[in-house]
Amino acid sequence: MSVSTIARRRHRVVIIGSGFGGLFAAKHLKRADVDVTLIAKTTHHLFQPLLYQVATGILSVGEIAPATRMILRKQKNAEVLLGDVVGIDLTNKTVTSKLMDWERVTPFDSLIVAAGAQQSYFGNDHFEAFAPGMKTVDDALELRGRILGAFEAAEVTTSQAERERRLTFVVVGAGPTGVEVVGQIAELAHRTLEGAFRTIDPSEARVILIEAAPAVLPPMGPKLGLKAQRRLEKMGVEVMLNTMVTNVDYMGLTVKEKDGTERRIDCACKVWSAGVQASPLGRIIAEQSDGTECDRAGRVIVEPDLTVKGHPAVFVIGDLMNVPGVPGQAQGAIQGAVYATKHIKSGLKGEDPATRKPFKYLDKGSMATISRFNAVCQVGKLEFSGFLAWLAWLGLHLYYLVGGRNRLIAVISWFVTFLGRGRGQMAITERWVFARRAMDQVQEQQTPKAIG
Amino acid sequence: MSVSTIARRRHRVVIIGSGFGGLFAAKHLKRADVDVTLIAKTTHHLFQPLLYQVATGILSVGEIAPATRMILRKQKNAEVLLGDVVGIDLTNKTVTSKLMDWERVTPFDSLIVAAGAQQSYFGNDHFEAFAPGMKTVDDALELRGRILGAFEAAEVTTSQAERERRLTFVVVGAGPTGVEVVGQIAELAHRTLEGAFRTIDPSEARVILIEAAPAVLPPMGPKLGLKAQRRLEKMGVEVMLNTMVTNVDYMGLTVKEKDGTERRIDCACKVWSAGVQASPLGRIIAEQSDGTECDRAGRVIVEPDLTVKGHPAVFVIGDLMNVPGVPGQAQGAIQGAVYATKHIKSGLKGEDPATRKPFKYLDKGSMATISRFNAVCQVGKLEFSGFLAWLAWLGLHLYYLVGGRNRLIAVISWFVTFLGRGRGQMAITERWVFARRAMDQVQEQQTPKAIG
Numbered sequence: 001m002s003v004s005t006i007a008r009r010r011h012r013v014v015i016i017g018s019g020f021g022g023l024f025a026a027k028h029l030k031r032a033d034v035d036v037t038l039i040a041k042t043t044h045h046l047f048q049p050l051l052y053q054v055a056t057g058i059l060s061v062g063e064i065a066p067a068t069r070m071i072l073r074k075q076k077n078a079e080v081l082l083g084d085v086v087g088i089d090l091t092n093k094t095v096t097s098k099l100m101d102w103e104r105v106t107p108f109d110s111l112i113v114a115a116g117a118q119q120s121y122f123g124n125d126h127f128e129a130f131a132p133g134m135k136t137v138d139d140a141l142e143l144r145g146r147i148l149g150a151f152e153a154a155e156v157t158t159s160q161a162e163r164e165r166r167l168t169f170v171v172v173g174a175g176p177t178g179v180e181v182v183g184q185i186a187e188l189a190h191r192t193l194e195g196a197f198r199t200i201d202p203s204e205a206r207v208i209l210i211e212a213a214p215a216v217l218p219p220m221g222p223k224l225g226l227k228a229q230r231r232l233e234k235m236g237v238e239v240m241l242n243t244m245v246t247n248v249d250y251m252g253l254t255v256k257e258k259d260g261t262e263r264r265i266d267c268a269c270k271v272w273s274a275g276v277q278a279s280p281l282g283r284i285i286a287e288q289s290d291g292t293e294c295d296r297a298g299r300v301i302v303e304p305d306l307t308v309k310g311h312p313a314v315f316v317i318g319d320l321m322n323v324p325g326v327p328g329q330a331q332g333a334i335q336g337a338v339y340a341t342k343h344i345k346s347g348l349k350g351e352d353p354a355t356r357k358p359f360k361y362l363d364k365g366s367m368a369t370i371s372r373f374n375a376v377c378q379v380g381k382l383e384f385s386g387f388l389a390w391l392a393w394l395g396l397h398l399y400y401l402v403g404g405r406n407r408l409i410a411v412i413s414w415f416v417t418f419l420g421r422g423r424g425q426m427a428i429t430e431r432w433v434f435a436r437r438a439m440d441q442v443q444e445q446q447t448p449k450a451i452g
Numbered sequence: 453m454s455v456s457t458i459a460r461r462r463h464r465v466v467i468i469g470s471g472f473g474g475l476f477a478a479k480h481l482k483r484a485d486v487d488v489t490l491i492a493k494t495t496h497h498l499f500q501p502l503l504y505q506v507a508t509g510i511l512s513v514g515e516i517a518p519a520t521r522m523i524l525r526k527q528k529n530a531e532v533l534l535g536d537v538v539g540i541d542l543t544n545k546t547v548t549s550k551l552m553d554w555e556r557v558t559p560f561d562s563l564i565v566a567a568g569a570q571q572s573y574f575g576n577d578h579f580e581a582f583a584p585g586m587k588t589v590d591d592a593l594e595l596r597g598r599i600l601g602a603f604e605a606a607e608v609t610t611s612q613a614e615r616e617r618r619l620t621f622v623v624v625g626a627g628p629t630g631v632e633v634v635g636q637i638a639e640l641a642h643r644t645l646e647g648a649f650r651t652i653d654p655s656e657a658r659v660i661l662i663e664a665a666p667a668v669l670p671p672m673g674p675k676l677g678l679k680a681q682r683r684l685e686k687m688g689v690e691v692m693l694n695t696m697v698t699n700v701d702y703m704g705l706t707v708k709e710k711d712g713t714e715r716r717i718d719c720a721c722k723v724w725s726a727g728v729q730a731s732p733l734g735r736i737i738a739e740q741s742d743g744t745e746c747d748r749a750g751r752v753i754v755e756p757d758l759t760v761k762g763h764p765a766v767f768v769i770g771d772l773m774n775v776p777g778v779p780g781q782a783q784g785a786i787q788g789a790v791y792a793t794k795h796i797k798s799g800l801k802g803e804d805p806a807t808r809k810p811f812k813y814l815d816k817g818s819m820a821t822i823s824r825f826n827a828v829c830q831v832g833k834l835e836f837s838g839f840l841a842w843l844a845w846l847g848l849h850l851y852y853l854v855g856g857r858n859r860l861i862a863v864i865s866w867f868v869t870f871l872g873r874g875r876g877q878m879a880i881t882e883r884w885v886f887a888r889r890a891m892d893q894v895q896e897q898q899t900p901k902a903i904g
Contacts (some may be wrong), residue, residue: 027471043604044879060512062877067600070878082604099608137879148519152495152534156551197520198531319845405868405876407859416857424857425514426522427496427589 010035013281014095016085016110016281018045018068018435021114021318021333026078027071028341033348036078037106039097043067046137047401049330050410053178054140055271056147056184057192057423059413061137063406071402081106085115085281090288090311110344111298113281114333117319120277120297131170131270134177135170143271145428147185150269151193152199161266168267169207169265170253173274174211174218176368179228181271181419182209183370186235186327191421208238208265210245210255212274217368217376219327220383224376231370245274276328278320286315295322304358305343306336312353315340326361330400335361369393372418462487463800466547466560468537468733470497470520473566473770473785478530479523480793485800488530489558491549495519495534495896498589499853501782502862504629506592507723508636509644509875511865513589515858523854533558537567537733542740542763562765562796565733565752566785569771572729572749580701583622583722595723597880599637602721605646606652613718619657620719622705624697625726626663626670628820631680633723635822645657645871660690661716662697662707664726669820671779672835676828679837683822684862697726728780730772738767747774752767756810757795758788764805767792778813782852787813802849821845824870 011034015022018040026038044065051149053059083097083104087109095106107352119133132139132146147169154166169189173183177368186207193202209216209232214238215225216232229239242258279296286292286300289308293301299322302308306323317336319328326332339359343351365379369390377389384392394414401407416422454864461779463486467474470492478490496517505511520601535549535556540563547558556764566719571585585726599621606618621641623634638659645654661668661684667677668691681691694710704718738744738752741760745753754760758767758775771780778784791811793805819832819884821842846866853859868874 027685042880043600045680057514060514060877062509062512065879066876067878070874073648081608083608099605102609104608104610148495153551156533156535156556158556199595403874403876405864405874408864409876412857412860412864422522422855422857424518424855424861425512426519427513427517428494 001225006096011109011344012037012107012325013110013112013344014039014106015114016040016088016095017114017116017320018042018080019048019114019116019318019333020330021116021320022112022297023068023071024318024334024337025112025114025341026075028293028338029077029344030075032077032341032345034077034110034344036075037081037108038068038072038078039081039083039085039095039106040068041082041084043069044137045071049176050397050401051137051140052181054137054425055134055143055181055427056188056355057144058184058417059410060425061141063401063413065137066402066406088113088281088284088288090285090308090314093313098103098288108313110315110347111352112315112337112340112344113285113316113320114316114337115279115281115320117276117278117297117299117328119272120275122275124248125184127245127272130248130250131172131272133428134181134273135276144425146269147188148426148428149159151197151202151205153268155197156199163200164206165252165266168208168252168265168266169199169205169269169271170208170210170265172210172253173218173272174209174239174241175273175373176217176366178209178211178271178273179232179368179370181209181273182237183232183235186232186237187371188423190236192354192417192423194421198250201361203234203236206238206267207236208240208267210240210243212242212244214241216241220366220368220376220378224378224383224385228368228370228376228394231374231385235371247401248272252417262342266417276319282316282320285314296320305353306340307353307358313344313347315343323359323361324385325363327366330368331364332361335359367396463796464489464559465562465564465796466491466558467564467566468492468540469566469568469768469770469772470494470532471500471566471785472782473772473789474564475520475523476786476789477564477566477769477793478527480790481529481796482527484529484797486529486562488527489533489560490520490524490530491533491535491537491547492520492556493534493536494588495521497523497854500587501628502849502853503586503589504633504636506589506877507586507595507650508634508640509596509878510636510869512877513593515853515862515865516563517589518854518858519767523886531685540733540736540740542737542760542766543660545765560765562766562767562799563690564769564789564791564796565737565772566768566770567731569728569730569780570749571724572727573724574727574735576700579697579724582700582702583705583724584726586633587728595633596877598721599640600878600880601659603652603654605720605806607649608651613876615652616658617653617704617718618720619652620704620717621657621721621723622660622662622717622719623723623725624669624705625648625724626661626665626691626693627725628663628669628818630663630723630725631668631684631820631822633725634659634689635684635687638684638689639823640875642688643731644869644875646873653744654899655688658690658719659688660719662692662693662695664694664696666693668693672818672820672828672830676830676835676837680822680828681755683826683837684871688821700724703852712828728771734772737883741766743804749774757805758792758811759805759809765796765799767795775811775813779818781818783816784813787811789875819845819848 015038047064083099087096123440189205291309300316318333367377369375375389375393376385467490535551539548590740641657699706743761752768770785817828821827827841827845828837
């Protein structure tokens with residue numbers, strides 16, 4: 001054997017996204033003979049299911065958003081790049097990302113696209129300024145400012161109508177996130193803030209959950225949905241089912257009931273959790289593959305092996321993929337990551353892509369917390385709720401949080417919030433307050449135009 | 453005694469500010485027969501001495517910024533109002549504050565003004581965009597984005613000069629804050645980020661501390677100053693003494709040494725901790741009092757009883773007051789609060805303001821941490837440094853943090869950071885990244901104009 005033998009170039013895997021799909025894909029390639037480049041537009045891995053706790057002052061950003069780079073620090077075959085992906089070229093097998101003015105072209109042999117989804121307003125993008133979604137850390141901090149700021153404003157204003165408007169909170173969409181955030185707003189009003197104000201009584205706040213479907217938590221079935229609804233109502237939440245939101249503006253929103261009645265709800269703080277729109281990267285990929293399409297939400301309708309037609313080395317996973325029966329949840333993303341990396345690894349050993357067995361989703365169940373000590377939980381045909389379900393929620397979320405420190409601090413924070421009534425992360429920074437003030441002023445001027 | 457006797461109106465105390473001065477003043481009036489209104493422009497009580505740990509990813513905002521309203525919740529005689537104070541009328545005894553469009557006029561019988569200070573650029577306010585100070589939570593989060601973002605940018609750029617510029621960090625001002633933040637930037641580069649990047653070696657970062665005086669920590673005397681300097685140099689910090697900053701722009705800064713030599717330092721991340729400017733409320737008060745003046749930093753030169761001439765019920769405390777020998781530190785503010793509230797209380801019992809004994813400051817010493825396990829400490833004539841001083845720092849800061857949860861989480865975070873090498877709060881939100889990107893672009897365009 002000659003010393004001049006040129007080393008075989010290592011197989012290059014590019015991963016787009018640092019959510020559950022992207023991070024788990026990188027981790028599952030730890031022992032593989034590949035070079036991994038993870039490109040993401042944030043520096044952190046976001047534990048989205050707990051974002052609502054950041055928005056309502058229970059957890060800090062750090063607990064649910066550890067730096068991706070630090071998680072992968074010891075994985076020598078992986079590098080992390082901050083940047084927005086602005087182009088994917090399936091023919092030349094490159095990904096172009098941009099940070100500030102620097103474009104970087106990263107070549108790949110295999111590609112895993114796990115770019116996720118953002119909030120959807122179903123074509124009414126002008127709703128967003130008035131009713132932010134809850135998809136990013138910024139969303140959560142913005143909402144924290146709006147939720148807690150509404151009570152502050154109510155304490156100061158001398159107008160009774162304005163006070164009532166500030167003390168009305170509306171959450172649109174009764175999926176897990178909507179249910180969880182509305183439950184925590186109710187707990188803030190009824191428990192946490194008790195006695196903290198002198199002019200207003202926070203427990204007089206109106207907390208409203210609006211859902212177009214006839215039940216809360218529609219995918220969890222009528223029984224658990226009804227349990228969740230009853231519990232929310234017991235906590236003082238007004239649940240409006242069969243109700244569509246037809247307009248959102250600075251002063252409040254307009255809803256339409258099933259019988260066609262239109263109603264106005266004056267409210268300052270609106271939270272949108274009614275739908276998702278997949279990353280635009282989905283369409284960029286689909287356009288380059290004959291026979292691959294996206295669904296209405298922009299998700300890529302992938303082949304049974306999670307790839308796009310004609311490109312067996314290009315996997316689409318997580319919230320960006322459309323596989324019938326796989327919900328847009330962490331479990332689906334993680335299982336997609338495991339599947340994709342398994343076949344990348346066996347491909348190195350010569351596996352023919354045509355022989356891949358189709359991806360099979362194992363439903364590990366789903367759950368939503370409603371209040372302290374109370375959750376609903378569904379595992380296959382098993383349904384349970386109440387304290388036991390809450391304990392299951394607790395254990396599962398602790399298990400999936402990244403890092404011992406984050407787990408420990410989350411437990412302490414939950415102890416303080418749920419057994420006591422403290423919330424450790426109620427700070428609204430000046431920028432958030434200013435953002436709110438600026439927005440208040442901008443919207444005040446825009447309102448006449450914004451109302452259709 | 454007739455039932456129609458009208459209850460005597462309670463003495464009204466208005467406090468402006470929620471820092472050490474304002475919060476301790478409110479707390480010390482807990483058992484007094486007064487009504488307290490605390491007006492502040494933030495919703496939190498900021499523990500400023502630990503802001504540098506938020507900026508460098510060790511602590512979250514919540515640990516050092518608990519909600520003022522929650523701290524005072526059980527103090528029935530106190531109310532908390534969010535708002536900017538826009539007017540103080542000493543003749544009619546009212547304070548006017550503003551939140552959004554709502555102006556609120558609060559009458560007082562006694563007034564405690566503890567509105568603090570902000571960063572000063574000594575007339576060069578255009579430096580601020582390029583070199584933020586560290587006075588608010590927003591400053592700290594902005595700096596966290598700039599410090600950690602500089603490493604991210606260095607990893608991505610392909611220009612060697614730009615990489616070096618991004619990996620050069622300059623802290624201006626070698627007071628306690630400057631020393632502490634520069635020490636943590638050095639620890640980030642040399643310890644925390646070790647192995648986290650693939651293109652750059654974070655330990656090759658240049659970390660520079662610039663001070664116009666001939667020593668670091670000037671008020672702590674030459675011996676401790678030299679100790680701190682030696683320790684910083686051992687950690688890889690370049691200490692430039694006798695050096696003035698003459699210009700700051702997007703690309704870096706210009707310094708002038710004692711002999712008149714001007715030098716350019718190319719650097720992306722600049723931190724300003726070189727001076728303070730008192731709240732403009734100081735001048736508003738001084739203008740209404742014959743014979744009261746402000747010093748150059750805008751601090752009110754108060755009477756020996758911390759009041760303004762002719763207004764024995766108007767106290768100015770904390771960083772807004774100028775009393776010879778009292779440093780702008782938490783201790784001075786707390787002692788001022790205790791003094792002012794003591795005389796408000798004895799005033800209720802008929803004390804003649806003319807008989808008040810002058811305020812006497814008890815110097816409990818000062819300290820600064822330099823790195824993990826290393827601090828300098830001065831208590832009267834006693835000076836010590838090293839591990840023992842660090843333990844003293846640890847105990848004292850824990851003692852003054854508000855709330856058991858915050859103390860516990862701070863201890864865990866310090867354990868993780870100083871014994872291990874983790875930092876739990878390294879998340880840069882998209883807004884901070886975007887702010888940085890936007891600024892980068894704005895400044896890029898402004899640079900030709902900005903360079904004088």
